[in-house]
Amino acid sequence: MDFGSYVRAVREGRREADVRFSVRQVAQRVGVEPAYLSKVERGEQPPPSEATIRRLAEDLEEDADVLLALAGKISGDLREVICRRPQLFGALIRELKEMPDHAILRIVREVRDGSW
Amino acid sequence: MDFGSYVRAVREGRREADVRFSVRQVAQRVGVEPAYLSKVERGEQPPPSEATIRRLAEDLEEDADVLLALAGKISGDLREVICRRPQLFGALIRELKEMPDHAILRIVREVRDGSW
């Protein structure tokens, strides 16, 4: 699933319950031209900037990280964290690359619970 | 320390032991114009592309991830890993954001040693 198709699917879904989720109205709330959003949804244009994707995610009540990922982008705050200690986070991420979700989730929980 | 200054420092260091590390010769091996490398080192031009940074890192025997980080970029393979499971890795990285190096290293080791 690419960025455009996903956004279109989500928006059309929302629209079934709320007429305010037309291309035009979403575009207006997000602050872009309707024609542009239309083209992005159809993949005729590449995904928008991080800032625009964030506003779009908020309007559609979608997770910004997921939309950014579909656009092949990484949240600015995550990039900063990694760039501050690239070897450390590089090693960690490459180590966890093939790990199943539950193993990673377990680490997240254990770190959060302060077993460290 | 910005990207340019760092590269310049490393290259000048290497040069003390090996005359092959002039701007011109490094540029030639890396595959860019000497004037361009010169400008990048002095911060007159923004850092090069990921591919060029990788070739530069190899020539200078520096860690590519470190150079990429100084350029504010994230290695393509790491981006792919994160983009495949954005929520999971997002949660993990944000959880580890303020953690000291040794805590993260411990996780890396424990994952590698297969205590999971």
Place this chain on the structure above:
DNA sequence: AGCGGTGTGTAGTACATACTACACGCATGG
């Protein structure tokens, strides 16, 4: 019949990215 709202086609813009090509003056060695 006409008005508002719909999606979309076409064209164009401003800025960033990622460089190349050529030229200049300096210095060091044969």
Place this chain on the structure above:
DNA sequence: CCATGCGTGTAGTATGTACTACACACCGCT
């Protein structure tokens, strides 16, 4: 003294990013 290599200044290019502006045809409503 001049050839070689050095770093660097100036100018220019191609491609990508991130959009805007306007126009068109269609559909439902009153």
